[in-house]
Amino acid sequence: MSLTVDNLRVYYRTLRGDVRALDGVTFRVEDGEIMGIAGESGCGKTTLGKSLIRLDGRMRYIEGKVQIDGVDLPIADTGAMDAFRYRSVSIIPQQAMSALNPIRKIGRMIEELLDSRGVSYDETKPELSRRLRLVGLDDGVLDRFPIELSGGMKQRVVLVLSTLLDPSLLIADELTSALDVSTQKAVAEMLVEFRDRSFVKSTLVITHDLSILYQIADTILVMYAGKLVEKGPSSELTAEPRHPYTQLLLGSLPEVGVRFNERRLTGIAGRPPSLLDPPTGCRFRDRCPLAFAKCSEEPPFVEVEPGRFAACWKASD
Amino acid sequence: MLRVKDVSKVYKTGMFGGSEFTAVSGVSFDVEPGEVVSLIGESGSGKTTVGKMILRLTGVTSGSITFGGVEVSALRKSQLRGYYAQVQGVFQDPFSSYNPVFKADRVFELIRGNYLRGMSRSEWNGKVRRSLEDVGLEPADVLGKYPHQLSGGQLQRLLIARALLLDIQFLVADEIISMLDASTRIDVLNLLGDLKARGLGILFVTHDLSLGNYISDKTIILRRGRIVEMGATEKVFGDPRHAYTRMLLSSVPQFGHKWEKLEDLDLSESDAASADMRPGVLDEGAAGDLLEVDRDHFVATG
Secondary structure, eight states: OOEEEEEEEEEEEETTEEEEEEEEEEEEEOTTOEEEEEOOTTSSHHHHHHHTTOOOTTEEEEEEEEEETTEEOOTTOHHHHTTTBTTTEEEEOTTGGGTSOTTSOHHHHHHHHHHHTTOOHHHHHHHHHHHHHHTTOOGGGGGSOGGGSOHHHHHHHHHHHHTTTOOSEEEEESTTTTSOHHHHHHHHHHHHHHHHTTSSSEEEEEESOHHHHHHHOSEEEEEETTEEEEEEEHHHHHHSOOSHHHHHHHHTOOOTTOOTTTOOOOOOSSOOOOSSSOOSSOTTGGGOTTOOGGGGSOOOOEEEETTEEEOOTTTTO | OEEEEEEEEEEEESGGGOEEEEEEEEEEEEEOTTOEEEEEEOTTSSHHHHHHHHTTSSOOSEEEEEETTEEGGGOOHHHHHHHHTTEEEEOSOTTTSSOTTSOTTHHHHHHHHHHOTTSOHHHHHHHHHHHHHHTTOOHHHHTTOOGGGSOHHHHHHHHHHHHHTTTOSEEEEESTTTTSOHHHHHHHHHHHHHHHHTTOEEEEEESOHHHHHHHOSEEEEEETTEEEEEEEHHHHHHSOOSHHHHHHHHHSOBTTBOOOOOSSOOOHHHHHHHHHTSTTOOOTTSSOOEEEEETTEEEEOO
16 A cells, blocks of 8 residues: 555645635545645645645645545645655655756756766666656756756656656656647656656546546545545546546546537536535536435445445445 | 638748748648637747738738638738727737736727727727627626736636627637636637637637547648648547658547556657757658548648
């Protein structure tokens, strides 16, 4: 077992009170698994990713337990977490390509990064070159500044450098979102390649784009308003979603072949609830066409059939 | 209605404008009333520049853009106002299109001040209400609110409603739903479909092939400033002839059929494309003339 998350709650402090961005999530990721975390903006997917590596100043740990390879991850203690960062948990944050230091050459920057972990750059260099070649780059990039690289090249550099110490868990947050379709495909497939070559044990791919997850993830976890909504093997979940939210979300995605004149898709009316003071019961209830009286009680996130989990009173029907 | 003919745009770059960068090269197409035309391209393809030239936010280097037979670049100040009463644009980021200090509906008042000064208050209010209804907004939900109180979808609809106040005939919609959430973006896209039924011509600029396929009658695939393929949407998507179009289509992630695995991770092709986008490295003659391969289906030679 690579990662287990048990009833994790992380809130954001604001002047108007706590925003319950991540409100009790429980799941596990197996060794070698690529799990996609999908949802719309504000669903808590990025908060989940960040919680597993570093809580920023506004984030407040409330409760919950996280284990990586059977060891407790001290996520509330930013000092103690440092021993795990990069070595066992590594993150590619949103807009990672603009996170590269613009006044350092790529090689120098990697050297500094390894230095900070007490790892020798010279000893790592052969492996670094090998991995750069694997993603279609040569050693030349090490002597270049970030501005000299295209978006896709930068994303590949970031992917290589964040996995250089073979972390147990890689968190990739919207890694492919800013890329053109052709580059997006290449970078997404590299995530699979890195897993296949055991550069990382397991990967969390955070994205709003379910169709990318269908391509590369083994399982998909769908979030809504700080809670888990549904989880299952990616091909099953996208083919036969069990939760009404997932069903409506998938139904609103235009695919090549679907035309407005022939089949009009519809979105989901309304908007997600405010997480400052979220409603009790199912948080999707106000927008849900199937909502009934029982939805004022919170539905548990349970296994509705082997391998398929959903938090909906009607999901097991 | 709108005719773009052999339009090019060359930017001067470098210190003292010493080098040149061709952003758009020899692009021609027409948009008729009630037609949605998708302009699809990757970053650096020049798709936004084409929209900007139509809106006269930037000039053309050569070629002509005519609207209703009138040359757009020749319009003088007073005529330009008349042009903007018929042609408007909506852009990608609804959050930065508004001044956060003012209420969001101020964009309507600006229209009134600029174009419809003579209109009575009650007539104006009725017009605002109607155009809000046209874009599926409840006036009470949005009027008198600040931008931060509204969702991206609401803000984007307000901008479309603003354009509709002018009884426009042509809309440049540049990546208007890219920043919206999946569950609300399709409704904004459907709105464009409904406007088209009322005779509005729309240029839908996007990088997203599935969105272009969904909404448009005609599709133009742009690469490095040139048209590589153009025609009826069902032909371009159903029977893509250009290698580049095929490559794009095969890269789109789709449900129910997995990507073909890359043989090796050689990305020299896509790297070359991005390297070539740097100023001054545009290769001339990368795409040749357009050849009509089928009725209403054109493909670049070479």
